[in-house]
Amino acid sequence: MANPKILDEIGSKVSELLANSPAKDIEKNARALLASGFSKLDLVTREEFEVQREVLAHTREKLADAHHQLRLEKERSERLLLNILPAPIAARLKDNSGTLADGHPEVVVMFADIVDYTRIASGMAPVKVFEMLNRIFCRFDELCEKRGLERIKTIGDGYMVAGGLNAHPHEAHAAMAALALDMQAALRDHSFTDGLALQLRIGIATGPVVAGVVGRGRFIYDLWGDTVNLAHRLCTEGDPGVIQCDGRTFERLGDAFVFARPILLLLKGKGYVPVYRLRGPRILARPRPGRNA
Numbered sequence: 001m002a003n004p005k006i007l008d009e010i011g012s013k014v015s016e017l018l019a020n021s022p023a024k025d026i027e028k029n030a031r032a033l034l035a036s037g038f039s040k041l042d043l044v045t046r047e048e049f050e051v052q053r054e055v056l057a058h059t060r061e062k063l064a065d066a067h068h069q070l071r072l073e074k075e076r077s078e079r080l081l082l083n084i085l086p087a088p089i090a091a092r093l094k095d096n097s098g099t100l101a102d103g104h105p106e107v108v109v110m111f112a113d114i115v116d117y118t119r120i121a122s123g124m125a126p127v128k129v130f131e132m133l134n135r136i137f138c139r140f141d142e143l144c145e146k147r148g149l150e151r152i153k154t155i156g157d158g159y160m161v162a163g164g165l166n167a168h169p170h171e172a173h174a175a176m177a178a179l180a181l182d183m184q185a186a187l188r189d190h191s192f193t194d195g196l197a198l199q200l201r202i203g204i205a206t207g208p209v210v211a212g213v214v215g216r217g218r219f220i221y222d223l224w225g226d227t228v229n230l231a232h233r234l235c236t237e238g239d240p241g242v243i244q245c246d247g248r249t250f251e252r253l254g255d256a257f258v259f260a261r262p263i264l265l266l267l268k269g270k271g272y273v274p275v276y277r278l279r280g281p282r283i284l285a286r287p288r289p290g291r292n293a
């Protein structure tokens with residue numbers, strides 16, 4: 001049997017050898033190296049996370065800005081569309097709802113042109129002509145909007161307006177008569193006309209029309225029908241500074257406006273037509289209060 005004392009001495013010697021050997025240092029160094037590696041790995045992971053978070057935040061900002069710009073551009077496009085087309089037609093155009101034309105049983109149509117425009121324009125530089133017409137037509141557009149009427153188009157010095165397409169026709173007639181008088185008054189302000197004394201010829205007619213969009217791509221909103229032709233002829237055959245109305249317009253305006261005695265006017269394709277010349281709104285005298293009032 002082994003001597004216990006000898007066994008204790010052998011165990012003590014092994015422990016001493018292990019304590020003095022490099023194995024312990026190796027283990028310690030290995031632990032430190034692993035701890036350092038994990039620490040660096042954690043640092044890199046956190047740095048990458050912060051970078052990715054900043055990139056994501058920047059991307060979200062750019063997307064939000066792009067969405068805002070897209071919304072502004074959409075609103076701008078819709079405003080431009082509404083400047084070209086009446087609201088119901090514009091809505092149908094956006095919905096791609098087929099043929100964009102409607103028949104209207106009663107619409108009041110007005111044509112106006114500047115008297116002697118060709119002669120006046122021939123003595124001016126083209127850019128000056130454009131600037132003057134732009135000022136005049138912008139003023140007319142303001143008056144149309146104020147009266148709730150639709151500017152249909154301009155052709156050279158001609159200006160076309162319609163009423164009753166989206167509102168009650170009886171309201172449109174009074175608005176159109178008031179607009180014609182407003183337009184005449186606007187030209188008397190020479191700040192719009194470069195100091196020139198300009199006059200308008202105006203024709204107004206009432207009746208059925210077809211209104212809609214023609215063309216593809218560069219579409220045009222316009223009116224068609226005998227009412228349009230009649231209003232145009234009343235304009236072109238009129239005298240300077242005169243507003244000529246057909247019989248139906250005269251009837252619709254009733255006693256709200258003053259007219260000159262009707263005349264018979266020979267119109268191409270129509271023969272002799274009774275024409276009523278609008279002078280202005282009827283101003284009713286206020287009744288004097290009675291003694292017993």
